[in-house]
Amino acid sequence: MNKETYNILLEIKESTTKEDLLTAIRNNEREFSKYRVWVLTGKEESDAEEEYLLVAQTENIINELKDNINAMFNVGYSTKGKENIKLSKTEFGEFPYINGGTKGNYKIRYIKETFKELIFYGVDLDKYLELSDGINISDIQNEAVKKILDMSEDYYVEAQIAYEHKPKYWNYYRSGVGKRTLYMISKENNKKLKEVQNDKII
8 A cells, every 4th residue: 555645544353343433433524524535455364465345436435434334334234144145246346235235235244244354545636646647736737627637536546546456346436437437547558558568579
């Protein structure tokens, strides 16, 4: 993790309680509220490698954190020992669910049951863009361009992280914004790769 662009919001271990996490959210609401993209990573074992599980653009990170924490600790969304279990495909993986419930809640509960350690990160968008793409917001003079970037940078960063790290349970937006951004980044990176390969051949 790049310490300059990822900031730890919540750390979840086997001994962590729902109340611990909701209290942490309440005590840090002002600080957490500035983030428009969050990342969830996990370790299946304490000594295992940290895996990317989810990345999301958000309009209200406080509500999303609370909803995710409540779903994680809701045993009603566990599929263990239940019948009629189905699998839902994500962009890079799959998770079990049962018809009649909210798929997203089954996914979050499954993540909690699968990974012994979890971390929610907030992404500093300006630093991320500066380090990954060389974009320095303060250098942009055109106010219209600044506004366009401000409106779209969270969708771009979400898709860029998804492309680079392939979060296991991530899906693009049904509206098409995330899908379009992901395919744009993929196409652009494939183009750059071909240019590098051609240079090596020459």
